Amino acid sequence: MPPKILVFAGSIRTGSYNARLAAPAAKELTLTGADVTRISLEDYPLPLYDGDAEAQSGVPANARNLRDMMAAHSGVFIASPEYNASVTPLLKNAIDWISRVRERGEPPLAVFKGRAFAIGGASNSPYGAVRSLMALRQVLELGCGALVIPEQVTVFRAGEAFDDNDNLTDDRAANTLKRVLGRLIETAREMA
Numbered sequence: 001m002p003p004k005i006l007v008f009a010g011s012i013r014t015g016s017y018n019a020r021l022a023a024p025a026a027k028e029l030t031l032t033g034a035d036v037t038r039i040s041l042e043d044y045p046l047p048l049y050d051g052d053a054e055a056q057s058g059v060p061a062n063a064r065n066l067r068d069m070m071a072a073h074s075g076v077f078i079a080s081p082e083y084n085a086s087v088t089p090l091l092k093n094a095i096d097w098i099s100r101v102r103e104r105g106e107p108p109l110a111v112f113k114g115r116a117f118a119i120g121g122a123s124n125s126p127y128g129a130v131r132s133l134m135a136l137r138q139v140l141e142l143g144c145g146a147l148v149i150p151e152q153v154t155v156f157r158a159g160e161a162f163d164d165n166d167n168l169t170d171d172r173a174a175n176t177l178k179r180v181l182g183r184l185i186e187t188a189r190e191m192a
């Protein structure tokens, strides 16, 4: 059975560099034999997390939908933009809400603990969103108990890094992406 891999970006901006990074990631995963689902967080709108709202109305349906989407895959690739040396509020809010979903009979955060994660980031800076990846690794590993593979991909000067078909033009970034996704597939297979 091909491993099922979920791909999404932490930005819903039109023309987002990270959505553009998610595109070659999904393409490469498919070529490597994975069964890929690419989603946009735009299709899972969520209010900003508020404990009072949760106490009153419970976890929103879209948080459950995202959690279920994750649960249906054995690997996840997240393309994470960098905002002020960290992750976007959109991505952090989605993770926070997912972490609040409690499935009967499952320990807390089971959805994060049961699958492999890989991360990458694109930014116009010369550092390619690397600080966002450090923050995301902390959130996923320390906060949610996820296994995030050590390899990661950074795409710097993102404005010039993609061609018109959203392929990476830089060999270093393209090869790193390949390596990251190969390891993700391997780890996802082991965890499935």
Ligand SMILES: Cc1cc2nc3c(=O)[nH]c(=O)nc-3n(C[C@H](O)[C@H](O)[C@H](O)COP(=O)(O)O)c2cc1C
Pocket (backbone or CB within 6 Å): 011, 012, 013, 015, 016, 017, 018, 019, 081, 082, 083, 084, 085, 086, 122, 123, 124, 125, 128, 129
């Ligand atoms: C509030 C804010 C903070 C930002 N901080 C950083 C930063 O710390 N490092 C960086 O490389 N880019 C930073 N940027 C630029 C983003 O990397 C850039 O907007 C990028 O296009 C966002 O990713 P996207 O194209 O996937 O939407 C920031 C942008 C915004 C709006």
